[in-house]
Amino acid sequence: MRPDPADPDAFRRDAHRLVDWMADYLAGVSKRPVWAQVEPGDIRAALPSEPPEHPEPFDAVLTDLDDLVMPGVTHWQHPGWFAYFPSNTSPPAILAEMVAAVLGQQGMLWKTGPAVTEVESHVLDWMVDLLGLPATWRVDSGVGGGVIQASASDATHAALVAARRRAAQERGASLVDCVAYVSAQAHSSVDKGANVAGYGHVRLIDVGDDQEQRPDALRQAIEADLAAGLVPTFVCSAVGTTGTGAVDPVRAIGEIAREWGLWHHVDAAWAGPFMMCEELRHHQDGLELVDSYVANAHKVIFTGMECTLFWVADRRPLLDAMSILPPYLRNEATESGSVVDYRDWHVALGRRFRALKLWFVLRMFGAHGIRDRLREYIRLATELSDRVDRHPSLERVAPTSFPLVSFRHTAGDDATRAMIAGIETAPDVAVTPSELGGRPFLRISIGQLTTTEQHVDHLWQLIRDQAASAAPD
Amino acid sequence: MRPDPADPDAFRRDAHRLVDWMADYLAGVSKRPVWAQVEPGDIRAALPSEPPEHPEPFDAVLTDLDDLVMPGVTHWQHPGWFAYFPSNTSPPAILAEMVAAVLGQQGMLWKTGPAVTEVESHVLDWMVDLLGLPATWRVDSGVGGGVIQASASDATHAALVAARRRAAQERGASLVDCVAYVSAQAHSSVDKGANVAGYGHVRLIDVGDDQEQRPDALRQAIEADLAAGLVPTFVCSAVGTTGTGAVDPVRAIGEIAREWGLWHHVDAAWAGPFMMCEELRHHQDGLELVDSYVANAHKVIFTGMECTLFWVADRRPLLDAMSILPPYLRNEATESGSVVDYRDWHVALGRRFRALKLWFVLRMFGAHGIRDRLREYIRLATELSDRVDRHPSLERVAPTSFPLVSFRHTAGDDATRAMIAGIETAPDVAVTPSELGGRPFLRISIGQLTTTEQHVDHLWQLIRDQAASAAPD
Numbered sequence: 001m002r003p004d005p006a007d008p009d010a011f012r013r014d015a016h017r018l019v020d021w022m023a024d025y026l027a028g029v030s031k032r033p034v035w036a037q038v039e040p041g042d043i044r045a046a047l048p049s050e051p052p053e054h055p056e057p058f059d060a061v062l063t064d065l066d067d068l069v070m071p072g073v074t075h076w077q078h079p080g081w082f083a084y085f086p087s088n089t090s091p092p093a094i095l096a097e098m099v100a101a102v103l104g105q106q107g108m109l110w111k112t113g114p115a116v117t118e119v120e121s122h123v124l125d126w127m128v129d130l131l132g133l134p135a136t137w138r139v140d141s142g143v144g145g146g147v148i149q150a151s152a153s154d155a156t157h158a159a160l161v162a163a164r165r166r167a168a169q170e171r172g173a174s175l176v177d178c179v180a181y182v183s184a185q186a187h188s189s190v191d192k193g194a195n196v197a198g199y200g201h202v203r204l205i206d207v208g209d210d211q212e213q214r215p216d217a218l219r220q221a222i223e224a225d226l227a228a229g230l231v232p233t234f235v236c237s238a239v240g241t242t243g244t245g246a247v248d249p250v251r252a253i254g255e256i257a258r259e260w261g262l263w264h265h266v267d268a269a270w271a272g273p274f275m276m277c278e279e280l281r282h283h284q285d286g287l288e289l290v291d292s293y294v295a296n297a298h299k300v301i302f303t304g305m306e307c308t309l310f311w312v313a314d315r316r317p318l319l320d321a322m323s324i325l326p327p328y329l330r331n332e333a334t335e336s337g338s339v340v341d342y343r344d345w346h347v348a349l350g351r352r353f354r355a356l357k358l359w360f361v362l363r364m365f366g367a368h369g370i371r372d373r374l375r376e377y378i379r380l381a382t383e384l385s386d387r388v389d390r391h392p393s394l395e396r397v398a399p400t401s402f403p404l405v406s407f408r409h410t411a412g413d414d415a416t417r418a419m420i421a422g423i424e425t426a427p428d429v430a431v432t433p434s435e436l437g438g439r440p441f442l443r444i445s446i447g448q449l450t451t452t453e454q455h456v457d458h459l460w461q462l463i464r465d466q467a468a469s470a471a472p473d
Numbered sequence: 474m475r476p477d478p479a480d481p482d483a484f485r486r487d488a489h490r491l492v493d494w495m496a497d498y499l500a501g502v503s504k505r506p507v508w509a510q511v512e513p514g515d516i517r518a519a520l521p522s523e524p525p526e527h528p529e530p531f532d533a534v535l536t537d538l539d540d541l542v543m544p545g546v547t548h549w550q551h552p553g554w555f556a557y558f559p560s561n562t563s564p565p566a567i568l569a570e571m572v573a574a575v576l577g578q579q580g581m582l583w584k585t586g587p588a589v590t591e592v593e594s595h596v597l598d599w600m601v602d603l604l605g606l607p608a609t610w611r612v613d614s615g616v617g618g619g620v621i622q623a624s625a626s627d628a629t630h631a632a633l634v635a636a637r638r639r640a641a642q643e644r645g646a647s648l649v650d651c652v653a654y655v656s657a658q659a660h661s662s663v664d665k666g667a668n669v670a671g672y673g674h675v676r677l678i679d680v681g682d683d684q685e686q687r688p689d690a691l692r693q694a695i696e697a698d699l700a701a702g703l704v705p706t707f708v709c710s711a712v713g714t715t716g717t718g719a720v721d722p723v724r725a726i727g728e729i730a731r732e733w734g735l736w737h738h739v740d741a742a743w744a745g746p747f748m749m750c751e752e753l754r755h756h757q758d759g760l761e762l763v764d765s766y767v768a769n770a771h772k773v774i775f776t777g778m779e780c781t782l783f784w785v786a787d788r789r790p791l792l793d794a795m796s797i798l799p800p801y802l803r804n805e806a807t808e809s810g811s812v813v814d815y816r817d818w819h820v821a822l823g824r825r826f827r828a829l830k831l832w833f834v835l836r837m838f839g840a841h842g843i844r845d846r847l848r849e850y851i852r853l854a855t856e857l858s859d860r861v862d863r864h865p866s867l868e869r870v871a872p873t874s875f876p877l878v879s880f881r882h883t884a885g886d887d888a889t890r891a892m893i894a895g896i897e898t899a900p901d902v903a904v905t906p907s908e909l910g911g912r913p914f915l916r917i918s919i920g921q922l923t924t925t926e927q928h929v930d931h932l933w934q935l936i937r938d939q940a941a942s943a944a945p946d
Contacts, residue, residue, distance in 0.1 A: 005563060005842065007564070010564065011564035011567065012493065012496035014564070015492040015496065015564075015568060016489060016492050018572070019489050019492055020485065021572075022484070022575040023481050023482070023484055023485035026481040026484060026575065027482075035584075036587045038588075040587075040812045041591075043587060043588055043591035044594065044595050047591075047595050050599075050602075051599035051603055053840050054839040055836075055839040055841075056836050056839070057837075058837065060836070061565075061568075061837060065572065069588045069592060072586075073576055073586070074586055074587065076576075076578060076579055077576070077577045084579075084801065087577060089575070089577035090478060091478055091479060091480070091481070091483065091484035091488075092534075094484065094571075095487055097574035098488065098491055098492075098567075099494075100570075101777060102498055102562070103549075104549050104560060104777055105547070105778075111547070112549075113509075113545075114545040115516055115542045118516035118520075119520070119542060122516075126523075129523075129524060140517075150623050150779075151822060152822075152823075153820050154820055154821055164671070174649055175648050175649060176647055176648060188798075189822055196670075197671060198637070198670060198671030242799070243799075243800070304574060304577055305823055306623075306825060322665065326715070326716075327908040328557070328715060328907040328916065329661075336513070338513045339513045347626055347669055348623055348627055348779075349625070349626045349662055350626075350771075351778070352777075356542075359534075362524060363528075364476075364478040364528055364531065365528055366527040367524055367525060367526050368528075369528045435803075
């Protein structure tokens, strides 16, 4: 008899088999090379050119997964992952994804997914407390509120659209005159988001010695634009830039934003979760002068993609920009005004049960367990920074406020490039080469779930060896 | 000893236990009431107000999932789901989500996820063939290409942004003058997307007797806008409107779009997958006059959310609008020009391994197996339409080109409302009341994975009973 792909019993059998595959993957990922071992086109060439016409058993798919797909997987869950930023999943998050997958929720409205909606509001309110955010940002405060967005880029784009809307309503701004300001070191998503949102102008603001946005340069840019008849609309403070982990002065930027009526967005996509540790919160001092804030739970809160936490201090401009209610979505709960309908908080209408993984992770790690790990990453990065500082041939290019260590070879750019190239030949670590002011540097991000002191020691050994052979004395 | 939430062995044990929970859910979902059985606030009230500080075992979380969360779940995977459109998952998709969850991929660049990227390009090229789309839309043609977006709303928004970009480049259009055109019956995402993308104007075009966009009304609106000095930029043809499943004349609209240089987007979010059946492709005749096209695999291709298939006939305007390359993302593969970097195809930078579920579903159902099910939904909807047409107290308000049946009571609006209210008291079906021209009607969508003739017969029994008691002779 032909297998029925919709049969729950077949699913039970296949899924048990797959669980062992999954646990084996987690147990063995550290033994794989971190980067995928394929050349462009290899995977497509291995797949049949014609689509499958007839049903195949799960065994056949699992075999092809192992043979054809796995060689093309870059292992973000490897303990030697020091590249970009971490994008962590974890067993609790995987369990939650399994539940979310089988429930197949579509929580566009409270009515179509009360649990999707209320668990999301609830865990985001928990996170307000855990990150030391203003209490008025809680959904249940009725003023601001949090929502899970697909990515930080989507969240920043939503903030830009809400800001544009507010500027149009309050100041009659035309989009072509709207200006967005962001540190020259900030994430590309701000620049991209402003372009996508149709801003007429984006200004990249100069940074100081620590790669932080300079408030005086911001003020100067705003004044020049005002003099030219433009409408300064949006400014982003980066708490932990992607380039070097720099921290913009949130309070000083917030004061300027208030003075001229700009929307003030904080991009803490990576560093935000570290605010679970009270001793780091001085980096975000000034949140009462902030209109929106983004932090990715799928980086160091171990939830897996896509779990971007986004808050607005006042939800009205966001809802004004994103609300729409066609007749087929009308319902009693919405009309009562007593529920949150998250479709009005982002571009997408449909939405999965994404909050489940944050709930599982918070329960199974406990806030305490997450904080312990975050502090360990900070400790490991501080130690690596100290080693770099003590090394005669290495120099850091930026402070290490969060677990990102950026440095170069003192013998010049060629030596830095040679050192990086040498490190990149190691199969068991992944790092990111970058550039600052046209000069290369190496960017080491610490925060993969299974990374321990031993992995960082191994990396340091590689760095030391390659620094030595890059520019022999 | 305290449990380690990152331990693969603990995961193995917990996940096996969860698989039985999942299979039991699938086997038993038909016995649950379709709609969630909670009032606004119930779930939040059941959750502790303080975030969890200490780690808890999976058992405790699973117990709370059952006791606190499940009562708030609306069961989109119930065979009595006739509401909105279906949002189907299936065992193959769930298995793929499990794999995707454990691999924790972040495929922003080819380099960071070669398998994420190439499997996605490959299955989208398969879908070009399976849906009868133009061959130049294949990624490997080098001209157009397909990408998975999070939602149809995101895809339509991306099309609007690309269109805006092309109009600015080719015609020097200022955003404030850009006009988007869409049928008054089309999905709210077009209107919302145009607002989010900053279009100065959105025109809702009149529909004909079958609720299809009228090309003469479109032409008239374009001519009026041109006369007023505006820039007609974007027009959407809906193939299967959300309201009543109406089909806009793609070719006629495409010809007008070509004449005036508008971007022509086809919203086939729901009906697109039915094009796997050749006999239905006449509904999308004229695709050579189309610039972009969206179809949701997570509706009737059973992949689960979020699996929106989006194609552009020419990828340059989209990439021009969405590309950005900061130094920390530079890499050899990107610079070689031989790879696709999907971060340039949407707003988000990060991306999960979403293509895996489409690959699993196509393999385990086979195209043939999917087509069989789509044809069965068409047959069931046609039969229901015929029953409505033969019933003396019921009248359809729109044709049934795809499995959506829209009708009302002949005794007037109060009778229609009473009939709908009566049907809505049944625990084992979900339907959607809507409105057309200010008058209520009932909207029955057929296409849940496990829906069979027996479930539609039961629904028909309910309709007949409630039609009778709504307006007794």
